[in-house]
Amino acid sequence: MREAIDRHSFELVALAIAASIAAHAPHLPIWLCIAAPTTLIARVALRRRGVGPAPLAIRLPAACLLLVAVVLHFGTLFGREPGSALACGLLALKLLETERARDARVAVGFAGFVLMSALLFVQSLVFTIGVSLILIVLFAALVSLQPAPVETRQRLRSEIRVGAILLACGLPLAAAGFMLVPRLSTPLWGGKDRSTEGHTGLSDSMEPGALTELLIDDSPAFRVRFDATPPAPQQRYFRAIVLSNFDGAAWNRGHRGDSARSEEAERAGTPVDYVVTLEPTDRRWLPTLDLPFVAPPGARFSADRELIADDAVSQPREYRVRSSSRYTFAPALSAQERARALALPEGFDPRTRALAADWRAANADDSGVVRAALDLFHASFRYTLHPKLLGRNSIDDFLFATREGFCEHYASAFVVLMRSAGIPARVVTGYQGGWWNDSGGYLLVRNSDAHAWAEVWIASRGWVRVDPTAAVSPARIELGAAAANDASSWAQSWWVREFRNHFDRVNGWWTQAIIRFDSLRQRGLLTPFGIDRANQGELLVALSLVLAAVLLLATLWAMRESKPPRDDALDAAWAALGRRLERAGVEPRPSEGPLDLLARARAALPTSAATLNGLVGDYVALRYGVDEPMPERVRFFTSAVRKFRVPRRVKKRKAASAAQR
Amino acid sequence: MAATIAELRIRALAYAERRLPALTRLRKPETLPIRLDRRRIYVLPTGFGGAFGLLLFVMLLGALNYANNPALLLTCLFGAAAGASLFAGFRVMNGLSLERIGADECHAGSPLTLHLRFAPSRHGRPSLRLRAGDIETAFALPRGVEGGTTASIAATERGWMRAGRLRVSTDYPLGLFHIWSWLNPDAEFLVYPAIENPAPPLPSGDVRGDFASRAGAGEDHAGLRDYRVTDPPRLIAWKASARHDALLVRDAEHRSDDALVLDYATLHGLDHEARIRRLTAWVLAADAAQRDYLVRIPSGTFGPGAGAVQRHACLRALALLPYA
Numbered sequence: 001m002r003e004a005i006d007r008h009s010f011e012l013v014a015l016a017i018a019a020s021i022a023a024h025a026p027h028l029p030i031w032l033c034i035a036a037p038t039t040l041i042a043r044v045a046l047r048r049r050g051v052g053p054a055p056l057a058i059r060l061p062a063a064c065l066l067l068v069a070v071v072l073h074f075g076t077l078f079g080r081e082p083g084s085a086l087a088c089g090l091l092a093l094k095l096l097e098t099e100r101a102r103d104a105r106v107a108v109g110f111a112g113f114v115l116m117s118a119l120l121f122v123q124s125l126v127f128t129i130g131v132s133l134i135l136i137v138l139f140a141a142l143v144s145l146q147p148a149p150v151e152t153r154q155r156l157r158s159e160i161r162v163g164a165i166l167l168a169c170g171l172p173l174a175a176a177g178f179m180l181v182p183r184l185s186t187p188l189w190g191g192k193d194r195s196t197e198g199h200t201g202l203s204d205s206m207e208p209g210a211l212t213e214l215l216i217d218d219s220p221a222f223r224v225r226f227d228a229t230p231p232a233p234q235q236r237y238f239r240a241i242v243l244s245n246f247d248g249a250a251w252n253r254g255h256r257g258d259s260a261r262s263e264e265a266e267r268a269g270t271p272v273d274y275v276v277t278l279e280p281t282d283r284r285w286l287p288t289l290d291l292p293f294v295a296p297p298g299a300r301f302s303a304d305r306e307l308i309a310d311d312a313v314s315q316p317r318e319y320r321v322r323s324s325s326r327y328t329f330a331p332a333l334s335a336q337e338r339a340r341a342l343a344l345p346e347g348f349d350p351r352t353r354a355l356a357a358d359w360r361a362a363n364a365d366d367s368g369v370v371r372a373a374l375d376l377f378h379a380s381f382r383y384t385l386h387p388k389l390l391g392r393n394s395i396d397d398f399l400f401a402t403r404e405g406f407c408e409h410y411a412s413a414f415v416v417l418m419r420s421a422g423i424p425a426r427v428v429t430g431y432q433g434g435w436w437n438d439s440g441g442y443l444l445v446r447n448s449d450a451h452a453w454a455e456v457w458i459a460s461r462g463w464v465r466v467d468p469t470a471a472v473s474p475a476r477i478e479l480g481a482a483a484a485n486d487a488s489s490w491a492q493s494w495w496v497r498e499f500r501n502h503f504d505r506v507n508g509w510w511t512q513a514i515i516r517f518d519s520l521r522q523r524g525l526l527t528p529f530g531i532d533r534a535n536q537g538e539l540l541v542a543l544s545l546v547l548a549a550v551l552l553l554a555t556l557w558a559m560r561e562s563k564p565p566r567d568d569a570l571d572a573a574w575a576a577l578g579r580r581l582e583r584a585g586v587e588p589r590p591s592e593g594p595l596d597l598l599a600r601a602r603a604a605l606p607t608s609a610a611t612l613n614g615l616v617g618d619y620v621a622l623r624y625g626v627d628e629p630m631p632e633r634v635r636f637f638t639s640a641v642r643k644f645r646v647p648r649r650v651k652k653r654k655a656a657s658a659a660q661r
Numbered sequence: 662m663a664a665t666i667a668e669l670r671i672r673a674l675a676y677a678e679r680r681l682p683a684l685t686r687l688r689k690p691e692t693l694p695i696r697l698d699r700r701r702i703y704v705l706p707t708g709f710g711g712a713f714g715l716l717l718f719v720m721l722l723g724a725l726n727y728a729n730n731p732a733l734l735l736t737c738l739f740g741a742a743a744g745a746s747l748f749a750g751f752r753v754m755n756g757l758s759l760e761r762i763g764a765d766e767c768h769a770g771s772p773l774t775l776h777l778r779f780a781p782s783r784h785g786r787p788s789l790r791l792r793a794g795d796i797e798t799a800f801a802l803p804r805g806v807e808g809g810t811t812a813s814i815a816a817t818e819r820g821w822m823r824a825g826r827l828r829v830s831t832d833y834p835l836g837l838f839h840i841w842s843w844l845n846p847d848a849e850f851l852v853y854p855a856i857e858n859p860a861p862p863l864p865s866g867d868v869r870g871d872f873a874s875r876a877g878a879g880e881d882h883a884g885l886r887d888y889r890v891t892d893p894p895r896l897i898a899w900k901a902s903a904r905h906d907a908l909l910v911r912d913a914e915h916r917s918d919d920a921l922v923l924d925y926a927t928l929h930g931l932d933h934e935a936r937i938r939r940l941t942a943w944v945l946a947a948d949a950a951q952r953d954y955l956v957r958i959p960s961g962t963f964g965p966g967a968g969a970v971q972r973h974a975c976l977r978a979l980a981l982l983p984y985a
Contacts, residue, residue, distance in 0.1 A: 105709045105836055109716055112739060116720050119732040128731040132738060139742065142835040146788040147799030162834050166749065170741030177737035178730070187726045514730050551744075558748040559699055559755060 004099050007048065008155060009144040013104045014044050016141040017095055019134040020111040021088045023118035023127075029073045032085055036092040043095050054096040062093055080120055087114050101145045108141050125510035132167065139163030173550045180543035182536040183519040202240050202285065202429050202450060206408055207250035214450040215385055215406065220279055221431060221450070222287060223520070224443040227273040231289070233433060235325055237453065237465060238287040238445065240430035242304035244340050246419075248348040249394060251412060251427050254340070265305065265462075267293055269326035278317045284309045287430050287445075289323040290465075296320055304426075305329070329463040333424060341424030341457060349395040349416060356420030366458050369421045373414055374471040381410075383473035410468040411452040424457035428465070442520065570629055573638040574619055584646040594620050611644060690823065690847035694780065696758040697829070702751065702842045710837035713743060746835040753786045753831050754840050760807070762824060764850040768941070772813035773850060775824055781807050792828040819854040819937070819980045853941065853976040854934075860942035863921060863950070885909040895951070920965035921947055921954040933985035941979055948972045958982060 005013075021028075021036050028036075039062075043054070054062075066089040067077070074082040091114050094107045115131055115138070140159040202214070230236075243251040272289060286299055286307040295301050296319040299309045307321070333341070344353075359372045380403055387405040390397040395416045398409050411427045418425035432451035434443045453467040526534040526542060534542070578588040578597075586601045598616040602609045618637050622629040706714065717740045724733035758780040765774040775793065785804040790797050793812040800810035816822055830841035885901055888908035896910045923943045928936045940956060947954040948967070955964035956975040960982055963975045 101836075102709075106712075109709070109713055113716055113720060116724070116732050116735050116739070119735055120723075120727060120729055123729065123731045128734065131731075131735060135735070135738065135742070139835060143833075145836060146833050147790065162749075166742040166745050166834065167738065169745035169748075170738055170743075173741035173744060174734065174737035177741065178734050181721070181725070181733065181737070183728065184725045187728070188722065189726060514734060517730050518728065554745070554748045558751045 005101050005104055005145060009101075009104065009141070010047060010098070011044055012137070012141045012144045012156070012159070013098065013107055014040055014095055016108055016134070016138045017091055017111050019137050020115045020118075021091060023115055023131055023134060024084050024088050024121070027081060027121050028085055028088060029069075031069065031073075032089055036088055039092045040095055053099045059093060059096055062096070063090065066090065066093065084114075084117055084121070087117065104145055105142065108138050112138055123515050125506065125514075128510075128514075136160060136163040136167055139166055169554075173547070176546040176550065177543065178514075179517075179522070179525060180539050180546060182539045183522055202281075202283070204241055204243075204285075205250050205252035206243055206412070206427065206429060206452060214447050219447055221281075221445050221447045222276050222278040224277075224289070224434070224445065225275045225441065226443070230436065230443055231272065231325060233436075234470075236289070236433055236443070236445075237451075237467075238289055238431040239291070239428055240285045240287040240306065241428070242302075242306055242455075243427040243429065244304070245343070246345060246412075246416065246427075248345040248392075264330060265291055265293070266328045266331070267291075267324045267326075268328065269324055271322045271324050273320070273322050275318060275320045278313055278319070280317075281313050284312055286313070286317070286319060288321050290325050291327045291329055292321045292323045294322045328461065330457070331460065331462045333457055338424055338457075341426055342419050342422065344416065344419050349393045351393075351396045352399055352413070352416055353420040355399070356417045359417075360421040366423050366456070369418070369423060370456060370466060373417050374466075374468060377410060377414075377468050377471040381405075381472045383469070407469040408452040410472060411454050414454045414466065414468040418454070418456050426455050428453055428455055432467075441524075569631075569638060570619070570622055570634050573634070573641045574623075576638075577615060577619075577641045577644065580641070580644060580646050594623075605646075608644075608646075615640060615644060690845050692847045693762065694758050694760045695844055695846060696756065697754055697842045699751075699755065702754050702840060704747065704751065704838055704840045707832060707836060707839045710743075710839075713837055717743070743835065743837055747838045747840075750831055750833050750838050750840045752784070753789065753833050754829070754842060756782055757786065757789075757802075757829065757842075758782075759844055759846060762846050762848045764824075766853065767816050767850070768853045769816055769819045769855040771816065773816040773822065773852060775812045775814065775827075775850075776809060777812065777827075778807055778809040781805055786831075788831055788833040790830050790832075792830065793825070816852040819852050821849045821981075822852045823849055851977060851980055853980045854937045855941070856945060857935070857938040857942040860939055860946065863943055863946050863952075864923070864927075885911060921952055922965075923947070923954055923956045925956075925958040933982075937979050937982060941976065944972060944975045944979070 018037065018040050021040075025033055066086065070082050070086050070089070071077060074085070076082055077086065087110075091107070091110055094103075094110060098104050098107050112135070115134055118131060119128065137160075140156070140163040143159040143162045144155070224230075241253065243253055245252050245254040271293065274289060276287065278286060286296075286309050288307050291305060292301070292307055295307060298311075299307050299319065302308050309317070330337075356369075359369045363369050363372065376399075382404040383406060384404050385406050387409065388402045390402065395413050398405060398413050399417075408429075411429075415425040415427050429450070429452045431445045431449045432453070433449045434445035436443055451467075451469070453465060453469065455463045456466055458464050522539065523533045523535075526538060529542075531538055574594075581588060581597070581601055584601075584605055586597070586604045588597050592600075594616050598612060601612050601616075605612065615637075618633075618640070622633060622637060717736060720736040720739070721733070724730075724736050759777055760780045761776075761778040763776045763778075765776070767773040777791070779802055781804075782802065783804065786802040786808075788799065788801055789810075790799050791810055791812050792798075793814045796813055798810060798812055800808075802808035812827065814825065824846055827844040827846075828841055829844055830839060832839055885898055886909065888897065888902075888910050892910045898909050898911050902909045923940055925936055925940060928939060931939065940958065944954065944956060948971075951967060953965050953967045954971070954975075955962065955966075956978065957963075958978060960978055963978055964971055
């Protein structure tokens with residue numbers, strides 16, 4: 001145990017370390033991406049030439065250098081990115097001093113920690129599977145550290161195999177543990193580290209591409225519990241921010257005080273009551289379904305009927321709202337408001353204005369202009385999360401050149417068209433859709449459900465919601481952002497599309513079942529067992545029960561009688577013949593050889609004498625006549641024994657003699 | 662007070678014997694074969710295993726704190742696989758059956774090499790370790806065939822010696838758990854006496870006992886008989902054969918003429934053990950020189966003769982001489 005580990009083990013440990021660091025590669029600073037593999041390769045190469053571990057005089061300055069480099073690069077040592085960079089660097093340095101089994105084990109354990117922390121950055125299905133496969137390499141490295149005096153051939157293969165088997169055996173227990181380990185309702189430390197993540201949620205300005213970051217962020221934005229039935233998927237519009245000012249490039253809220261009196265609104269249709277649990281955003285907007293009517297405590301309505309909290313939401317916040325999907329919002333528009341809703345910057349997008357003027361001339365009715373715009377989008381536009389870049393006249397470029405984009409492009413272009421045609425309009429950002437959680441009974445809305453649409457003011461109806469994106473990609477509204485983005489890949493051959501669809505479904509399952517599995521859904525887990533809302537104690541009890549059951553099964557497996565193998569088929573067949581004779585009343589004695597047994601059997605079973613002669617003769621020839629009996633002949637003998645039937649008459653006689661006794 | 666403690670101790674031992682028979686059973690030597698089962702296999706986490714558990718706990722806390730489910734899944738997978746390794750390790754030990762144990766020829770002062778043979782088993786048993794005394798050897802048993810290993814134990818005194826408790830253990834597969842059991846086979850091995858080194862040369866031919874004079878001297882043909890096919894050529898009396906036109910060999914019973922006599926009683930000035938050591942050295946020297954020799958010690962007279970049988974008989978008698 002004290003001596004240096006062999007080359008094979010060492011290089012497998014090095015591989016495990018390299019793979020663990022590679023899992024972090026996407027977010028490591030570039031200098032570390034170069035330095036860490038160089039260190040590993042240099043150490044492996046030097047060790048092959050017989051150079052021992054690096055002395056402290058090299059390791060200590062290297063560690064200090066790493067520390068300084070991380071601080072210089074990130075400005076701090078704390079947080080996710082600096083922490084992971086530091087851990088990866090230290091892991092690479094650990095190999096420098098690794099020489100004996102003990103160090104190697106520590107290095108592999110540390111590699112496991114580094115590997116796990118890689119999942120703090122990326123949580124996708126493919127990445128998680130990849131990381132789990134790296135776990136096999138880690139296990140194989142640990143196995144290779146065991147003394148293995150035999151089986152030097154294909155050593156790596158057998159070690160990888162053991163690692164994979166261990167991982168596979170661990171799966172059921174891991175699944176049980178995953179489901180039943182009680183989740184924390186509030187973090188023990190830190191929180192979400194939002195400031196460093198650039199994880200901002202909706203913002204009060206919108207320029208092309210601003211939402212892209214958000215649309216690929218799968219983390220939850222908020223959850224909604226409805227008192228009654230939830231609205232249909234295409235009705236789930238959560239308003240958050242109203243953007244009225246356009247400067248040619250970006251939309252923003254403008255400088256209207258929040259204290260302005262809210263525009264009046266009349267409710268029609270049945271109200272919807274619901275409770276929103278908002279994840280921290282560090283901002284003040286509280287999304288509400290359509291038009292809210294009663295502001296919750298600690299929040300108030302703005303003039304545009306955004307719900308604004310008194311303080312920034314830095315902790316998860318729960319609020320109850322009453323909304324309605326059918327309403328008349330601001331039936332009369334003041335002149336000032338009207339001017340705001342028609343304002344356009346001068347000197348931008350001439351072609352768009354010209355197009356709008358054409359529509360205006362062709363349609364006396366506002367609704368006709370709206371329809372013309374939606375028809376245009378529907379006819380020749382494409383939904384994609386990765387549109388081409390737009391120039392100075394962004395709306396012109398979008399409408400006449402690129403013709404592709406996602407919600408913010410459509411909302412922005414639509415509002416500019418409407419304003420150019422003299423129809424008051426504004427951009428609204430918020431969330432649309434969400435995923436209905438059946439077991440939890442709530443609607444989960446993710447940041448990726450962020451959406452932008454338009455409101456146009458139509459005389460006598462007030463502000464009316466128009467979603468131009470729906471004209472381009474109905475799937476976006478009905479199925480969600482990810483589905484819509486996928487549907488845009490119509491150009492690919494059908495099987496690629498099929499594959500992507502399936503893959504997306506699997507990814508969706510992964511997101512729903514694994515990534516979004518939280519304490520809320522965990523509580524519903526024990527419902528089939530009669531526990532409606534399991535608390536942490538009940539979950540722990542369930543976990544213990546599953547653990548006990550798995551341990552029991554594993555123990556039974558481990559203690560399964562490992563009898564020496566009966567490899568010899570000939571012996572097995574001979575024993576079978578013995579059992580048949582025993583049933584016929586001729587019990588083989590331990591002291592007697594085959595021929596003596598034959599003599600007795602012939603006397604007791606005269607009718608089978610010829611068969612027995614043949615069988616025993618064969619056995620003797622096979623067992624004693626040759627060194628290694630031919631497998632075909634053994635098989636033949638086995639089947640002959642199987643065919644041998646004990647005469648029935650004898651049994652009767654035996655029964656009769658027993659009765660006489 | 663002391664009596665109470667002694668009584669408590671006895672009671673505790675009795676309880677332990679009822680609950681854990683292996684703890685006490687292993688003190689007594691057992692007859693072969695010795696089969697390891699769950700009652701006598703012990704498991705404890707290694708130091709690395711403990712550190713690994715701590716690491717898992719930290720990982721679990723981290724994953725829970727950041728509400729990161731994939732990380733939690735990975736942690737669970739890590740832990741579950743580590744748990745599975747316990748059973749894999751147990752399986753390596755469970756059912757291990759020591760069938761035979763043998764030893765090489767050994768003189769006191771040099772290590773006694775034990776050869777252990779284990780019964781074949783259905784699954785392979787990789788990476789076992791056997792510790793005898795302070796020396797640990799690693800071995801593996803492939804599946805389906807009988808396998809074994811050797812171990813060395815220090816043999817300090819001549820005479821019968823037990824193998825003592827042998828510790829079989831494994832850390833397989835991940836080194837997280839140490840799984841061990843004890844083997845105490847009921848087998849004794851004879852340790853030959855130590856060899857005097859350097860030893861004086863063999864006594865010269867004229868140191869002859871009265872046995873030589875008893876055998877009818879002067880008779881040329883005495884002690885000769887007809888050659889048989891099995892006789893070694895070196896026993897052929899070539900000169901006598903030439904005279905008689907037939908192959909004659911010296912008969913073993915009458916070969917004491919040239920037999921070297923190694924007599925315990927003639928070794929003056931040495932103590933009991935020193936005499937035994939010198940006789941041992943001389944027996945080996947005479948055997949190496951392929952000479953006939955005769956050993957006379959207090960427990961009897963051995964020989965005259967030569968070859969392995971004579972050597973073993975003499976060494977055995979020397980080893981079993983009572984201590985002074």
